[in-house]
Amino acid sequence: MNSFVIKGDIVFCPYKRQLVAIEDGYVVVRDGIIELPYTELPETAKDLPVHDYTGKLVMPGMVDLHIHAPQYAYRGLGADMELLDWLKHYAFKEEAKYSDLSYAEKAYTIFADALRKSASTRAVVFGTIHREATELLMDKLEKSGIVSLVGKVNMDRNSPDTLCETTESSFRETERFLHKTADRYKNTKPILTPRFVPSCTDELLLRLGWLSEQNDIPVQSHLSENPGEIAWVRELCPDSRFYGEVYDKAGLFGNNANTVMAHCVWSSDEEIALMKERGVYIAHCPASNMNVSSGIAPIRRYLDEGLRVGLGSDIAGGQSESLFTAMVEAMQLSRLYWRHIDPTKKPLSFPEALYMATKGGGAFFGKAGSFERDYEFDAIVIDDSTLPHPQSLTVAQRAERAVWLGADKTGLIAKYVRGTKII
Amino acid sequence: MNSFVIKGDIVFCPYKRQLVAIEDGYVVVRDGIIELPYTELPETAKDLPVHDYTGKLVMPGMVDLHIHAPQYAYRGLGADMELLDWLKHYAFKEEAKYSDLSYAEKAYTIFADALRKSASTRAVVFGTIHREATELLMDKLEKSGIVSLVGKVNMDRNSPDTLCETTESSFRETERFLHKTADRYKNTKPILTPRFVPSCTDELLLRLGWLSEQNDIPVQSHLSENPGEIAWVRELCPDSRFYGEVYDKAGLFGNNANTVMAHCVWSSDEEIALMKERGVYIAHCPASNMNVSSGIAPIRRYLDEGLRVGLGSDIAGGQSESLFTAMVEAMQLSRLYWRHIDPTKKPLSFPEALYMATKGGGAFFGKAGSFERDYEFDAIVIDDSTLPHPQSLTVAQRAERAVWLGADKTGLIAKYVRGTKII
Numbered sequence: 001m002n003s004f005v006i007k008g009d010i011v012f013c014p015y016k017r018q019l020v021a022i023e024d025g026y027v028v029v030r031d032g033i034i035e036l037p038y039t040e041l042p043e044t045a046k047d048l049p050v051h052d053y054t055g056k057l058v059m060p061g062m063v064d065l066h067i068h069a070p071q072y073a074y075r076g077l078g079a080d081m082e083l084l085d086w087l088k089h090y091a092f093k094e095e096a097k098y099s100d101l102s103y104a105e106k107a108y109t110i111f112a113d114a115l116r117k118s119a120s121t122r123a124v125v126f127g128t129i130h131r132e133a134t135e136l137l138m139d140k141l142e143k144s145g146i147v148s149l150v151g152k153v154n155m156d157r158n159s160p161d162t163l164c165e166t167t168e169s170s171f172r173e174t175e176r177f178l179h180k181t182a183d184r185y186k187n188t189k190p191i192l193t194p195r196f197v198p199s200c201t202d203e204l205l206l207r208l209g210w211l212s213e214q215n216d217i218p219v220q221s222h223l224s225e226n227p228g229e230i231a232w233v234r235e236l237c238p239d240s241r242f243y244g245e246v247y248d249k250a251g252l253f254g255n256n257a258n259t260v261m262a263h264c265v266w267s268s269d270e271e272i273a274l275m276k277e278r279g280v281y282i283a284h285c286p287a288s289n290m291n292v293s294s295g296i297a298p299i300r301r302y303l304d305e306g307l308r309v310g311l312g313s314d315i316a317g318g319q320s321e322s323l324f325t326a327m328v329e330a331m332q333l334s335r336l337y338w339r340h341i342d343p344t345k346k347p348l349s350f351p352e353a354l355y356m357a358t359k360g361g362g363a364f365f366g367k368a369g370s371f372e373r374d375y376e377f378d379a380i381v382i383d384d385s386t387l388p389h390p391q392s393l394t395v396a397q398r399a400e401r402a403v404w405l406g407a408d409k410t411g412l413i414a415k416y417v418r419g420t421k422i423i
Numbered sequence: 424m425n426s427f428v429i430k431g432d433i434v435f436c437p438y439k440r441q442l443v444a445i446e447d448g449y450v451v452v453r454d455g456i457i458e459l460p461y462t463e464l465p466e467t468a469k470d471l472p473v474h475d476y477t478g479k480l481v482m483p484g485m486v487d488l489h490i491h492a493p494q495y496a497y498r499g500l501g502a503d504m505e506l507l508d509w510l511k512h513y514a515f516k517e518e519a520k521y522s523d524l525s526y527a528e529k530a531y532t533i534f535a536d537a538l539r540k541s542a543s544t545r546a547v548v549f550g551t552i553h554r555e556a557t558e559l560l561m562d563k564l565e566k567s568g569i570v571s572l573v574g575k576v577n578m579d580r581n582s583p584d585t586l587c588e589t590t591e592s593s594f595r596e597t598e599r600f601l602h603k604t605a606d607r608y609k610n611t612k613p614i615l616t617p618r619f620v621p622s623c624t625d626e627l628l629l630r631l632g633w634l635s636e637q638n639d640i641p642v643q644s645h646l647s648e649n650p651g652e653i654a655w656v657r658e659l660c661p662d663s664r665f666y667g668e669v670y671d672k673a674g675l676f677g678n679n680a681n682t683v684m685a686h687c688v689w690s691s692d693e694e695i696a697l698m699k700e701r702g703v704y705i706a707h708c709p710a711s712n713m714n715v716s717s718g719i720a721p722i723r724r725y726l727d728e729g730l731r732v733g734l735g736s737d738i739a740g741g742q743s744e745s746l747f748t749a750m751v752e753a754m755q756l757s758r759l760y761w762r763h764i765d766p767t768k769k770p771l772s773f774p775e776a777l778y779m780a781t782k783g784g785g786a787f788f789g790k791a792g793s794f795e796r797d798y799e800f801d802a803i804v805i806d807d808s809t810l811p812h813p814q815s816l817t818v819a820q821r822a823e824r825a826v827w828l829g830a831d832k833t834g835l836i837a838k839y840v841r842g843t844k845i846i
Contacts, residue, residue, distance in 0.1 A: 076827030
């Protein structure tokens with residue numbers, strides 16, 4: 001059922017500096033897995049049905065490495081504070097509402113529907129501390145058809161009463177969460193989600209690290225986003241040399257399982273070296289770098305030094321779930337970084353942005369985010385004819401333009417996840 | 424015919440720090456001119472037809488102070504160079520095509536249609552050096568229903584052969600352009616448009632200044648966008664103390680007529696003082712600040728020091744004609760400015776962004792961009808129900824959210840210009 005040939009103008013990035021564009025090309029998919037992209041339909045695939053998107057752009061599905069489901073409700077509001085105040089005044093107040101399952105039902109229906117309609121085929125998702133609401137979120141994401149890793153958040157200190165667990169209950173609820181969700185869905189899996197160091201005691205982090213090791217469960221958290229946050233971590237954890245070391249000591253920094261850290265705007269040399277050593281993924285969230293005034297993350301450095309980088313929408317630090325938007329913002333911020341911060345750091349190219357949004361983040365899920373042999377077939381089909389132009393353009397130009405002009409909002413006509421068409 | 428009452432959720436900014444939001448309010452319009460906004464329908468207006476947009480957002484039309492019509496063709500492409508190289512490799516090559524009226528016809532049809540469908544009701548527009556193509560552009564803009572000031576561009580040095588005039592022909596063609604277009608349209612008027620100092624000799628500038636004075640024709644150009652550009656101007660014009668003084672000496676800096684200068688990213692204290700003295704309008708183009716790596720303009724300073732600031736899309740330095748997008752980018756860049764450049768410069772608020780996009784730029788046209796007594800009625804109606812949310816929001820929150828989430832692309836259901844409904 002999931003064996004077919006896709007025909008269209010094929011665009012993908014197998015390497016960060018290489019964009020492959022095949023006009024009138026084919027991707028052969030067998031049981032949801034890619035055989036290869038071709039310029040001509042191979043004889044061996046002539047028995048397969050053809051999904052004909054001639055003249056349309058076929059690109060890998062986008063991978064959102066960092067998105068807060070409960071914050072979707074207030075995206076586009078409240079970008080008038082720095083991180084710590086913003087958390088207190090907006091995020092925590094909204095997240096407290098998810099103790100009420102009827103509110104969660106309403107809000108997560110909207111969220112899952114938005115994600116389904118977006119260009120993203122995979123996402124790494126924060127829930128709230130509420131186990132039941134987070135399971136409800138997972139039900140909805142599974143129904144949406146996209147692939148996701150979803151976390152029940154842990155917070156056992158420096159949090160409002162409405163959003164603070166005891167260490168014991170946070171751990172127990174997480175255990176229960178893993179137990180209930182680890183094998184419940186095909187496309188939706190749990191991920192350990194300590195919110196960030198300021199809201200998690202050392203003991204809680206250690207116990208989560210143990211859970212990760214015992215069950216091989218991946219980890220997501222925040223790292224070095226804001227100078228005020230970093231100073232606070234220094235106070236809270238005087239025995240650690242840098243922020244990331246706190247996670248590392250607990251076994252939550254790629255030492256036990258796949259780990260993604262959002263932001264890394266102000267990481268020190270030591271922290272960067274350890275992320276590289278541990279293979280920690282960085283979720284670059286350019287909108288959020290701006291909206292909560294954190295500053296621009298040094299992505300050129302991360303890419304050049306061989307760290308693993310993907311993109312995140314960071315709803316609601318970012319206002320849009322569109323990874324097309326995140327790509328544009330990543331390119332734009334890299335230009336400002338070059339201009340205002342470090343002229344030795346060359347701006348990001350379009351292939352680099354597309355690589356991060358697809359294969360870069362996709363690697364967190366395994367073989368996802370590219371049209372290469374043995375990759376799972378996640379794809380979006382974009383009709384860019386809704387963006388008229390007077391001159392002829394190459395396929396590569398059309399892809400670049402579709403991203404810059406937000407064609408995911410106006411021209412997303414099909415979406416495949418693991419070989420299944422969900423739009 | 425243009426007398427009616429608009430009913431809806433009314434939002435506008437009479438002052439840069441004040442947002443007025445009237446739930447279920449009314450704006451009374453007589454002969455295209457605003458009487459007043461009201462919370463209740465006044466007795467005296469009960470004879471007028473009501474345009475009922477209950478539950479929808481009614482905001483002033485956006486004013487785009489800087490947009491290049493011929494560059495619309497390649498927006499979303501080529502954001503990989505700094506200004507001067509970008510002009511040579513992309514802008515000039517595209518603009519040369521407009522000597523061919525059949526190409527201009529095709530491209531300007533797309534452009535005018537896009538502007539008509541956008542949230543902008545007024546625009547200050549660059550054409551190319553080609554008089555006939557620019558007149559064709561004006562025909563199309565007049566038909567679109569929006570109000571615009573359109574310039575035939577002047578370039579008589581440092582330009583490719585395909586896009587370089589002699590001083591004499593540049594002047595003569597401009598004279599002819601003014602003669603033909605000054606009284607030809609209701610909503611479309613000419614504006615003098617020396618491209619920028621590097622492409623205009625002193626003599627040409629002087630003669631354009633004379634035309635401006637003689638005919639009271641407004642002026643648009645570029646100013647202090649990029650450090651390389653400024654250094655070049657210093658070489659070309661060693662007798663001027665700063666870039667803006669070159670225009671000033673020619674009578675093109677607000678000394679004879681309304682003048683708008685795009686960018687002003689790197690203006691010196693002296694230049695800023697002179698802009699203030701002359702009442703020069705600044706077109707802040709945040710997307711372009713990023714895309715051609717120019718850097719972030721110091722808009723907080725301009726606003727606090729009382730300079731006149733509006734927003735520009737700067738197609739194709741900017742990729743989108745949406746002033747909603749420009750507002751978001753202006754707020755975002757002000758946060759990075761605070762973080763990376765000057766922590767004494769407070770980030771822009773939503774009312775400030777909306778003010779710049781409406782009344783700030785609208786003042787260039789007279790009484791436009793606000794719902795105040797005697798203002799021309801330019802308005803957009805936004806249906807934000809396409810952006811579902813689980814909680815209740817105030818009208819002011821809905822307006823802020825509609826802008827951040829780009830509801831001009833998804834929910835623009837009506838548009839009025841000078842009291843005439845054009846969408």
